[in-house]
Amino acid sequence: MSQTSASPSGNSLGSSLRKELAALLDGGLAHASFAQAVKDFPVELRGTVPQGLPYSAWQIVEHIRVAQKDMLEYSDNADGSYKPMKWPADYWPKDAAPTSDTAWDETIAAIYADRKTFDDLLDSASDDELVTPFPWGTGQTLLREALQIADHNAYHVGELIVVRRMLGAWK
Numbered sequence: 392m393s394q395t396s397a398s399p400s401g402n403s404l405g406s407s408l409r410k411e412l413a414a415l416l417d418g419g420l421a422h423a424s425f426a427q428a429v430k431d432f433p434v435e436l437r438g439t440v441p442q443g444l445p446y447s448a449w450q451i452v453e454h455i456r457v458a459q460k461d462m463l464e465y466s467d468n469a470d471g472s473y474k475p476m477k478w479p480a481d482y483w484p485k486d487a488a489p490t491s492d493t494a495w496d497e498t499i500a501a502i503y504a505d506r507k508t509f510d511d512l513l514d515s516a517s518d519d520e521l522v523t524p525f526p527w528g529t530g531q532t533l534l535r536e537a538l539q540i541a542d543h544n545a546y547h548v549g550e551l552i553v554v555r556r557m558l559g560a561w562k
Contacts, residue, residue, distance in 0.1 A: 405518035408534075412513060415541045416506065418548060425455070425544060428551040429499055433560050437495055438488025441557035447487040448554045449495065454483050455547050456498045456505070459540055463509045466536045468527050506540075513537060 419422040432448060446454075450559070464473050476482060479551045489495050513521070513533065521534045555561035 403518070404440055405521065408521070409513055412534075412537050412541070413510065416510070416544075418539065418541070421543065423548060425502070425548050428548045428555070432495075432555070433558075434495075435470055436558045436560055438486075439558060440487050441554055444557065446483070446554075447549070448551055449489045449560075450484050450487060451547050451550050451554065452495065452502075453489075453498050455544055456502050458554065459502060459509075460505050462536050462540050462543075463505050463512070465528075465531070466509070466525070466533055467512055468525065471527065473527065491516075509525050509537070509540065517545055 414420060419427065427450065429448075437449045438447050439448075450554055457476075489498075516533055522532050523533055524530050552561060
């Protein structure tokens, strides 16, 4: 059983930390959220690589999905089933455009579903489990992976906004 110290309001550090992590993972605290960045993204521009940039919006969104899924699978590896991916080849789609008309929506839905699974993993972890290094890692913890997902996704949300601006598709 983990030990937490309750504040005068009755909130434990662990519950407060989980609340802050959820807000950070949702994004939008100090910048646009993922939901805002992908909302109403013009279909005809999703596979366009703006001049001077290396990726299309599709490649960025698919990269977010792949990387977040990898961090989730790494974090939820108690059974030892995690298989490392090759950087950068396995993390970025080769094609600038989605492979089908439904690929964009499916990728966005997968990002949200994996985030929900990661949220459930955070919620089910004891306070000690948040900060105890994974036995299969080199010092990584569930807290570190949560912060990494938030940081990684925020970086790429910023890129999505830049792509939209360069394509004239941002407010």
